[in-house]
Amino acid sequence: MTPDLVLFDLLLIGALLALASACLFSAELQRAVILFIVFGLLLTLVWARLQAPDVALAEAAIGAGLSGALLLAAARRLARRGGRPEDRP
């Protein structure tokens, strides 16, 4: 176990948690969705780092890609309709 690998791990984990927090605490919905997609892409990197290439492929295509596309479409629709996007059940 080399020290710079641990440093890389720490940086990766720090970035992952920071992105997750930014996404979950973001005031604006569309922004939160985009941050979620970026979070998914960073997670792909984590899977690759942990030697899980199959999971990385699936995460990029499904976890970040398709979930992101679905959420983004929903967020766009809410924004387009104006309405009160913040008080859905």
Next chain:
Amino acid sequence: MIDTLALAITLPLLGALAAVARPRAARAIGLITALVTTAGVAALVIEVAQFGLRRTDLGGWGAPLGIALQADGLAAALLAMTNLVALAVSLYASDYFGDGPIRRHFWPLWLLLWAALNGLFLAADLFNIYVALELVGLAAVALAALTGTREALTASLRYLLASLLGAITYLLGVALLYAAHGTLDLGQLANAIAEGPVAWTALVLMTGGLSIKAALWPMHFWLPPAHGNAPAPVSAALSALVVKAAFYLVLRLWFGLYDTAATLAAAHFLGFLGAGAVLWGSWQALRAERLKRMAAYSTVAQMGYLFLFFPLLAAAEPGAAREDLLAALVLFALSHGFAKAALFLAAGHIQQCAGHDRIAELSGTAQRLPATTFVIALASVTLIGLPPSGAFTAKWLLLSGAIAAGQWWGVLVVLAGTLLAAAYSFRLLGRAFGFEPTPYRCITAVHTEVPALALALTATLGLGLAGDALWTLLQVGGPR
């Protein structure tokens, strides 16, 4: 080589596929599948009763690398109830939905739900349980949303979110056990698990997740609107079967997987929550203005009774007394399954004929729908726990167990719950026998009332008499 364990899951799954591919024939496919599946499961239950524990290693790898299916007496008893209720629900649904567009959406989802329920009862692998739970959850939510009304959609979404939260919490518990023991097979884990913080945390995570799905008070908030706004056959399946499946898993975890490692204090905690469920659910049922809402709150209360057994079971020494308690618990669960399904089917009938299910305006039901009113009366006998129903025997054993263990709070809760159940049942029946004329709009075909009647009779008379057979069946694969 015919593997009845695999058939119990694959038969309804095949039916679901056929119903998706051929929507115009969905009703016929659904009915045929219902009959064939019930026959297949009947064969499995008979096998268990005759030859004992059934187990099959799917893929031939065996645990821990592969996944196994397993049926002991407990699984067989719940499978029998589930498939009989599901058959009745299918027969009822084939008339209920008529030719409307909902029909073709109902059948494939319903058959998927059925397959997933059978899969859950037979599962012997923690992660397999997770996948089956999600299948149950998604299919149940989609079915609950079928009417498409605002109330139903809001309730279904809430149900979905609660169900997903429960599943993900359960999965974290699975991860912990896999980290600690390197296997997902229930049998191997039961031997490996030792007392300690790891085992307890995993139990808390898995029980916590499952008790959301089993609607244990105070995590029951999603149940009354979801069960109250679904189409009647779906409400029947949700209340009688789906919450019961989650409870079955809790039971398996506590008294199969953990057994010695589950502590008395934790069992008492679940018992207290059960007591809360009995009192709160019964009280809300008494105050409910709509029949289906009342039935849904009654489910919250009846699930509470099941958890009241936990402290008694944890305190009892292995032996005859404990087996009696476990059998009483199963008898209670089965009785409630049959009775609640019958009640919801009857409620659906009333709703279709009267155009509403407001309890205050149900006068004249007894004259116009005598068979349906009889069903409600029979179901009430079980929900209150009067003889000769199986629920009476079960409650009697629960009470004597609580007295023997000196748990007086349990005795009081059971008595209060019984009085409240009597109150809400008689409030409903009093209305139904009222004489004020009510504009009922339909003439009922007798055969549409048969499924509910059969279920109510099974709950009240059948299980009261079949107690001995159940006791014998539950010995298979025991002692747990």
Next chain:
Amino acid sequence: MTGAALRAFVTIAIALAAGVLWWVFSLALLEGPGERLAPLAAEALPRSGVGNPVTAVLLNFRAYDTLLELAVLLAAVLGIWASGPPDRGFAPAEIVLAGLVDWLVPLLILAAGYLLWVGGQAPGGAFQAGAMLAAAGVVLRLAGTPRAGLPRGDWQRVLVVAGVAAFLAVGLALMAIGHGFLTYPPGHAKWLILTIETAATLAIGATLAAAYVGGSPPDGPPGEDRA
């Protein structure tokens, strides 16, 4: 309890839970078996018919999980279909974008085929390949094809059930000839798995694309589906 007090309570409770969780998970990791199922899976891999250990788990050792998972996907899309017709979709793409779509879609389909084929030996497989097909569908819908390249109603229904159907057909056929449900006979595992994976790829692609379209397929006489 006031809202602020409740928030503080939940926050503190979750923070405590995080601490407890980390403690027990490190206990489990430090005192746990270390090896878990890895050696068993490695030992059984040569008999599984595929070279990629993850594919071996998904389609052989724990194939029953994957069967139920495809059923979950099916349940979701059935629930989506039951929720009424889809949105109108997007306006047709402009020339530049349309040109992009013209080569992106074939590329995604090629990638899907490659991932499916390579999944037996290297990272990839039915799920990743299916996701590529679905991505092609998403691109088509974004570019103004409302149905996202999916066939009309009846065929769409057949596609969506293909994965579970292939699984059941193989599993039940094996059971009928005496091998047990989903127990591949020695020497035949490879092509049986590839058959299932091909059907599953098509089904996953169609299902995910249909989920993105988000409404019932346009078939049957008008007015049969609720507006």
Next chain:
Amino acid sequence: MITALLYTAAGLLLFCLGLWSFLMHRPLLRKLIALNVMGSGVFLVFVALAYRGPEGAPDPVPHALVLTGIVVAVSATALALALGRRLEEAERD
């Protein structure tokens, strides 16, 4: 081992962050994102405990479980969004 411990801690933190967000927010989309982050946290725990150093081959079973979990998560998200859209329409009528 230190790598597995680090990433397990990250996964648990993600789970708890997601849980907090799930309990604190009412809008459907927020709750769905929170659930997906919670799910990612659990998946990270699984993959972390499959990791066996830069030389050792990882345990493939948790990887397969996570793949299954990812597909289940996207199914649930898609169904929830479809129901949410239907609810919007029902509320507008």
